[in-house]
Every structure is written in C-alpha cells, then in structure tokens.
Amino acid sequence: MGGKTDLRLTMDDIAAAAGVSQMTVSRVMRGTGQTSDEVRKRVESAARSLGYVPNRLATALRDETAPLIAVVLPTLGNRVFSEVLNGVSSTLTDSGLQPVFGVTEYSAEHEEELVRDLLSWRPRGIVLPGLEHSDATRAAVRASGVRVVEVMDIDGDPISVAIGLSQIAAGRSTALHMLSKGYRRFGYIGSQGGRDLRAVKRLDGFRSAIREAGAQIVSERIVAEPSSMTVGRNETANLLSERNAPEAIYYSNDDLAAGGIMHCLSEGIAIPTQVALAGFNGLAFLEALPVRLTTVETLRLQMGVEAALHLLGHRDDPDEISNKKVVDLGFRLIEGETC
Amino acid sequence: MGGKTDLRLTMDDIAAAAGVSQMTVSRVMRGTGQTSDEVRKRVESAARSLGYVPNRLATALRDETAPLIAVVLPTLGNRVFSEVLNGVSSTLTDSGLQPVFGVTEYSAEHEEELVRDLLSWRPRGIVLPGLEHSDATRAAVRASGVRVVEVMDIDGDPISVAIGLSQIAAGRSTALHMLSKGYRRFGYIGSQGGRDLRAVKRLDGFRSAIREAGAQIVSERIVAEPSSMTVGRNETANLLSERNAPEAIYYSNDDLAAGGIMHCLSEGIAIPTQVALAGFNGLAFLEALPVRLTTVETLRLQMGVEAALHLLGHRDDPDEISNKKVVDLGFRLIEGETC
DNA sequence: TTGAAAGCGCTAACAA
C-alpha cells in the first residue's frame, strides 16, 4: 500500500485522491448509478488533473468481450480493400468500437493464423474477405461464437452473413456487353498470379459467356505481381504485340485497365476501334482519365459500412433457421468510351 | 461448478480434459518451464480437439500491456496513409503484435479522443501523423509512458521520435527546380481546405523560395474536398481559365497533379510549354502515365516500417539526454517531363 | 515436474 511509483493510474488512485471508494470512481466514469453532484465533481476533477486513462483490458476481461471489430484483408496494396476498411472504420466512429486488422497477402495459411490471433482478442465481430476459407478458419470462427460477415463475394456458402456481389455475374455481364458490341476475339489480363479468387470467379463468368456465344479468348496473361497501372500498361503492350492479338481486352480490375488506356494513349492506338477495353470496380480516378473506361461499378465503401452495421447489430440478424443471410449489393455496368 | 454452457473455453476446461492443473496448461501453451512429454502431449491434444483459443485480454491485463501497436491516421482516403499503415502492418507480421487504428479526418479534437481511446488498450506503442498535436494529446501520450513515433514530418519538435522528411525543404526544393527552368509566374492547387498541415508546410517552403527569387504565385486554389485526380483536373481547368493564368502549377500532391496532366491531355495543352506542372509523393502509378510528372519522391512505406521497428525496439532508443530523436528519411526530386 | 494462491483493473450484485 506504499506510494505508487508506476505511471499507470488506476481507479484506486483516483479514489484515493477524491476521498471516495474505487467503486464510486467506476460509477462516475461510466455515468451509471446515482452519484451526488458533489462527489461526481470531486472524482471528475481528480481524474482530469491526474490524467487518468481507463484500462479497457480490465473491462473487456470482465465483460468477456472487447469493444473491437476484427478485420481481415487480403492486402493493403489495393485501394479496394482500404475502401472497405474505410467503410468499417468510419461506421465504427462514435460506436465505441475500434477496428483491429491484419493482412493475409492472399494466403490461406496466413489467414488461419491471423483469424486465430484476432479472435484471441474476443472481438465483438469479425469481417473476412470472400467466401473461401480453410476448414480450420471456418471452425475457429464458428466456435468463437462471434458475429462474422464475409464481404466482396456472394457466390458460395457463407459462414453466416455475406455482403457483396456476384463476381461470376459481373464477369458474365461484362462479356455480354462486349459481345453485344460485336467483339469476338478476346484477351484477358490479370495479376496476383491467380490468388485473387474473386478475380478468378469473374474470369470464369466472363469465359463461360464468351464460349456460349461461340467467341473465344485468344490470350490470357496473368502476372504474379500485384495489380498496378504499370503492370496493366506493360501487359497490354505485350498482349497487343502477340501475333493474332485480340480485338478486346478484359482486365481483372481498373488499375490494370487504366494502364491499358495509358499504353494506347502513348502509342496512338485508337480506342475502341483498334482495341476495346473493359475493367472492374469503377474506381473514382477513372473519371479524370481522358478516355472513360467501360467498367463494372462495385460498392466497396458500402460493403464495409453494411458489414459494420451488421456487426453492431443495426441490421437484421441472419435467418433463424438457416443461420445465414446473403446481402447482394449488386453491381452496375458503366458504359464508357472503351467498348 | 456445473457443466460449462459457454462456448468460450478457458485453460480450466483444457486442464480438466487433460487431467492436469490449469497452471500446467498455461506452461504448455507458452512453452515455458518444464513439462513432461507425456503431459505436454495430453494438453496439446486436448487444446486442439476442443478448439481452445487463448484469451489475450487476460494475459494483457496481467502484463499491464497489450501486444498492440496503435496507429493514428488522418484519413484512409489517401493512398499515402494506407501505405504507411501497410509498412507498419507488414513489419508487425510475425512479431506477435497487432495493429489497432483509428482515423482523425484531420481534426485535432478527433485526434485527442482517438488517442485516449487507443491508449486505453495499453498498447506497446503508438504512431501519430505529423508533429502538430493538441497539448492534451501530447500530455496523454507522455503520461501513458508508451513509445511514440510521429511520422511524415520532421519540421518541428517531436514528442519523442520523428520519422519522415522536411516538408518545408521539399516545397523549397520544388520551387528551386521550377525557378531553374525559368518559370516566374506560379499557381498552386491544394485540397482538404488547408487542414493537411504537411501540405501547408510545403506551400510555405515553396512560397518563400519563390519570393526570394522575386517571382510570384499569381493564384492559389485550395478546395475543401479531399484530393483526387478529378479535383486536380477540374481545378486545373479553372486555374488555366483565369485571366492572367500561371506558367507553372505546383500541386499539393500527385493525385491532383495527375488530374492536371489529364486535363492537358484532353484539351491538347502542351506540357510543359503551355503549362508546367509539379506534384508531390512519387506515387507508383505515375510511371504508367503518358507524361512523366516531375515530383518529389517520399518513402511512405519505409516510414511505416521504421516506425514499427522503433516501437518493437529494433532501433536505437531516443537520445538519453533529450529523450528525442529525428530520423530524416529525406526526399528526392524526380525530374519528369512536366517541368 | 507439477500445483496452489494471489492478483492484474475493472464491474455486477448485494449490503449498508
């Protein structure tokens, strides 16, 4: 009971300074129960002057859950995921919850470990990217009993709630649009070495529609690197220099497609007459390009927002029987000048 | 002491299943102390089969500190900060620490509240953006005793460790380059309504060099919105349509400047003969543009990495006497084709 | 090599 030498202040310190019990400090801090104005003022001024910061670890331990929302992201290198994170984060402001996050770099093993790590914080909820997870990951989430939302994709069987769009339908839709413009010979440019499973689904949807129409994909280039405008530009150059080059190119996302536009602008290649292009995501910067890209608009920010609202309990819970729910935010094909 | 109905497993549950004491489970989990192979195996298999997930809240409460690194960001809407976050996050992988973060939206009051919230997790360290913080924020950080790193800027007095670059020098350096090319009448385009204090410092540095040379800034346009290519494109159009339009434009960052390039490409305005442009940051996507922007390269990812390493204790501690340290990562003027 | 006791800082429940 000697003098406190630690920097960390506890409610006991404030209690001593204010001449009340520690429990009274707790009540004043939380504004619960009845406390006389007199005492409240004494406690508040003691807390302020000593610079008391509550210890949420203790509260969380007591409550058996921490005011945290865990967010798993494939990468921070792609705007798309920082937009989802932004949606979660901004929705959490003023809710008293904090986001904790980790990045998998598109690896299922990393995801498994990361999910375990994040769950050990006893978060109020967890946001996962996509619907493909290892059995162990699924089991860990289920066993934890925390609310889960899987974002981005709805083509598959969610653990509980999925919020996103049909990636397959988005790919098909792009194909149908391009086919309607009369293109028959297609190229595809992707990145991440095929580890982005949503991109794979889009390509599947795209490919099936192309085949059904009797048209063909003459070349698919999927590089190992992350996507970027530079990669898109270089791969477009490579693709167009192949003999038997395609009339139209489908890119796995807007960054790559914008790189394609840049290549054409630099080389004086006419769009869409010499080559047609289509992207995916509808990123804001496309508006500023000299040529408007045809793309599929997705609602990344809103996915984060809706996910957070679900985890906060401001949305309907999953259906009682199946314990599952799918929220299709849809997509919109935006016809630009590139096909 | 009845049967456990909760989903949450504790070491007691594992202990019961393995027929040992809870303390033995703790030892096995952490791999400390001596445990017989026999017992270790029993405990490990019980933990695995029951799906035990440790409760870090309890450990953290006991340890008086949580294995967390708190990160404060002005916004997630700007690539620059997600790159810093990425640097922190990737450096933390395999260190056993998790990033928790929050966004201030460039508001000092939000920052104050956010910092208090984050400190209540008893993190191992905290990363703050820039050197300008309210007295209360500074006091809270100091009182908490956690390690702090301030990133992005080194023009000022750090709380402890600052890692970044001289924003003022970066602005001056750009001005000197443009002056050396013979431009005398300048324009400036910024965003965030002047709330981005690093941008303000760059402009100060730019302005002083321009004045010293006897040249002038004929127009400054600072919009309230966040920066984007679209804003840059529109504001460039506005600036160039003013009578008495400038010969050269300095933008507060690359997104805005890239928008300027797009405007010129679309309108057939020759760069740099009709108008010269310069940006700031050296973002990767610039490489893909048809016209290479003259800009100042900064090391966002590295700032995050260095900040995390400091907080992990893998870098020198601040000087014993002053308790402060400044790490100047510098910047590099990249001469493109725009001035 | 294993176990029992105490306590980290907080809050629910009960008592005064």
Next chain:
DNA sequence: TTGTTAGCGCTTTCAA
C-alpha cells in the same frame, strides 16, 4: 447515495 465482495482468465511466485 456509497461501499464491500467476488471474480473475469491468465501468469508470477512460492511450495510440494
């Protein structure tokens, strides 16, 4: 209106 007690799940200390 205020205070006391017990305990959240771990780990440190001491004992067996």
